[in-house]
Amino acid sequence: MKQTIPFCLVALVAFFMWLLAAMSPARLPQAASGGDFLSVLLGDAKQDLSYAMIHEADSYFHGGIDMECHALHGHDAHEAHDHAAHGHDEHGEHGHGADCSCGRCGHEDEEQRVEGFDPWRWINSRIRAPEVERHLEGDKVVEMMPWFWMAVKSDPHNEEAWSTAWYTAAYLMKDELLALRIAEDGWRQNPKSMELACVLGRAYRAKGTFDQGKSEAMFEEALRIAKSKGELEDQENAAFYSALGYLSEYAAKRKDAEMLRRLLDEARRRGPDHPVARSIKERLSVLH
Amino acid sequence: MNCHFRRIGALVRLSLLELWRRNDMFALLVLALVLLVPLSLARPFGVSGAVRYFDEAALLLIWGYSLFISLGIGGRLFTSEFDSRTIYPLLAKPVSRGELLLGKYLGGVVASLSALAFFYALWMVSAALRGGEWLSACLLQAFVLHAMFAAFAVAMALCASFLMTSSAGMTILAVLLPAMFFFGRRLPEYAGNVSGALRPLVYAFYWLAPHVEFFDMRQRLVHGWGGVDPVVFLAVVGYGLFYTVAALWLAHVIFKRKKL
Numbered sequence: 310m311k312q313t314i315p316f317c318l319v320a321l322v323a324f325f326m327w328l329l330a331a332m333s334p335a336r337l338p339q340a341a342s343g344g345d346f347l348s349v350l351l352g353d354a355k356q357d358l359s360y361a362m363i364h365e366a367d368s369y370f371h372g373g374i375d376m377e378c379h380a381l382h383g384h385d386a387h388e389a390h391d392h393a394a395h396g397h398d399e400h401g402e403h404g405h406g407a408d409c410s411c412g413r414c415g416h417e418d419e420e421q422r423v424e425g426f427d428p429w430r431w432i433n434s435r436i437r438a439p440e441v442e443r444h445l446e447g448d449k450v451v452e453m454m455p456w457f458w459m460a461v462k463s464d465p466h467n468e469e470a471w472s473t474a475w476y477t478a479a480y481l482m483k484d485e486l487l488a489l490r491i492a493e494d495g496w497r498q499n500p501k502s503m504e505l506a507c508v509l510g511r512a513y514r515a516k517g518t519f520d521q522g523k524s525e526a527m528f529e530e531a532l533r534i535a536k537s538k539g540e541l542e543d544q545e546n547a548a549f550y551s552a553l554g555y556l557s558e559y560a561a562k563r564k565d566a567e568m569l570r571r572l573l574d575e576a577r578r579r580g581p582d583h584p585v586a587r588s589i590k591e592r593l594s595v596l597h
Numbered sequence: 598m599n600c601h602f603r604r605i606g607a608l609v610r611l612s613l614l615e616l617w618r619r620n621d622m623f624a625l626l627v628l629a630l631v632l633l634v635p636l637s638l639a640r641p642f643g644v645s646g647a648v649r650y651f652d653e654a655a656l657l658l659i660w661g662y663s664l665f666i667s668l669g670i671g672g673r674l675f676t677s678e679f680d681s682r683t684i685y686p687l688l689a690k691p692v693s694r695g696e697l698l699l700g701k702y703l704g705g706v707v708a709s710l711s712a713l714a715f716f717y718a719l720w721m722v723s724a725a726l727r728g729g730e731w732l733s734a735c736l737l738q739a740f741v742l743h744a745m746f747a748a749f750a751v752a753m754a755l756c757a758s759f760l761m762t763s764s765a766g767m768t769i770l771a772v773l774l775p776a777m778f779f780f781g782r783r784l785p786e787y788a789g790n791v792s793g794a795l796r797p798l799v800y801a802f803y804w805l806a807p808h809v810e811f812f813d814m815r816q817r818l819v820h821g822w823g824g825v826d827p828v829v830f831l832a833v834v835g836y837g838l839f840y841t842v843a844a845l846w847l848a849h850v851i852f853k854r855k856k857l
């Protein structure tokens with residue numbers, strides 16, 4: 310009798326999973342954002358899971374250090390990691406504050422002197438932090454990819470996961486084909502994302518995968534999405550000006566003054582004094 | 598003295614046999630294979646060469662298993678003797694209660710460490726097969742600290758089995774130890790975010806609760822940081838020994854006063 314219990318339990322779990330898979334999302338009490346098994350099972354939690362995976366990838370980049378502690382202590386954890394504009398510092402330098410006391414960074418001595426000695430924190434900071442700051446570089450950058458993969462599998466609509474994975478492949482791994490594949494997959498999953506349209510446009514600009522026609526088409530698509538949206542969020546705004554900048558570069562190369570004027574109008578409509586608007590104006594004045 | 602060691606040795610052998618006769622170890626091994634083999638074959642975005650995520654998952658599993666085994670062994674050391682009433686013939690032999698407690702505890706620790714060594718050996722084989730570093734000073738330190746944790750967990754479970762029912766004790770420890778493992782170092786931050794009477798309570802908990810996260814050197818192993826400073830290493834071993842001895846002493850006091 311006892312030996313049959315595990316088999317019965319396995320059968321019960323299998324039946325339950327089949328039932329979940331067979332059930333249409335619309336019939337569930339809460340509407341899941343996708344029809345896949347993970348969406349049905351986790352609902353919105355899969356977005357948090359996805360961000361947790363990106364967070365883990367970030368900690369891998371910093372050699373295993375959890376950068377969240379800097380945010381907890383009022384630091385800008387990503388001051389050198391501007392994901393929206395992809396202005397990552399290629400040397401991997403970041404703001405390791407000397408006053409962080411989370412016990413994970415090992416730079417809390419200054420604060421300890423002020424607050425008084427905490428032996429537990431002292432031990433933790435020495436066990437859970439490297440003596441030397443290090444970042445993934447060269448072949449080792451590939452270690453971040455499983456986390457990005459899990460992030461986009463958990464939530465295929467996490468634009469930050471796609472764009473950071475693309476950035477890592479393109480600029481840290483210097484694998485342009487992989488970067489293009491990631492950008493295309495991301496765009497396929499999110500055809501209304503300005504940021505990913507821009508990412509794909511940039512992927513087509515790479516030396517090994519250069520295709521000006523496709524690149525321009527993607528930047529135009531980004532502008533089209535921006536028009537349909539009206540008000541833009543910070544990341545979308547960055548993507549918008551990035552698309553304008555690249556398109557103006559292509560137009561200037563072709564000496565297409567009409568296109569530059571159109572782009573200038575677009576730029577002025579959102580921010581007359583934006584540096585991108587000024588640069589388009591300069592390009593236009595060079596043509597005249 | 599010789600006779601004293603022989604008696605304790607016999608009890609150690611018994612505990613070791615008990616662990617390996619049970620099917621727990623093999624069930625855990627099969628579970629590890631089911632989880633890790635697909636993980637090792639995964640090629641995220643069609644890229645190969647990433648190993649750290651696998652090492653991290655494998656080491657986390659080893660931590661989970663060692664907790665499960667240590668608590669199980671510690672909680673069962675005396676409960677099974679009381680339940681089956683075999684404690685009476687045991688105490689009828691020329692063995693003092695202190696010897697019995699120490700012998701059974703050492704047996705539990707040896708059994709727990711044998712399981713830990715087995716899992717670490719498997720991890721080393723997997724690292725060697727993947728062409729990575731399979732033996733280092735950092736690994737030895739990590740193993741010693743993990744062993745210290747196992748010894749401490751067995752002592753805590755043994756002590757808890759005298760204070761309350763074995764299952765209640767194991768349940769409490771199964772919540773407390775992982776909670777400290779993951780969140781122990783952040784308790785001062787949580788204390789800063791609560792107000793009123795709760796704040797000194799959280800601080801008191803921070804100072805008194807066992808910081809099992811000290812024994813965790815996974816990050817150093819996975820990311821190749823190298824070994825920890827010997828002074829810190831000895832401090833953590835001393836910390837573990839203090840809690841272990843305290844738990845055993847408490848268990849001894851309760852067992853000595855227990856009316857059978």
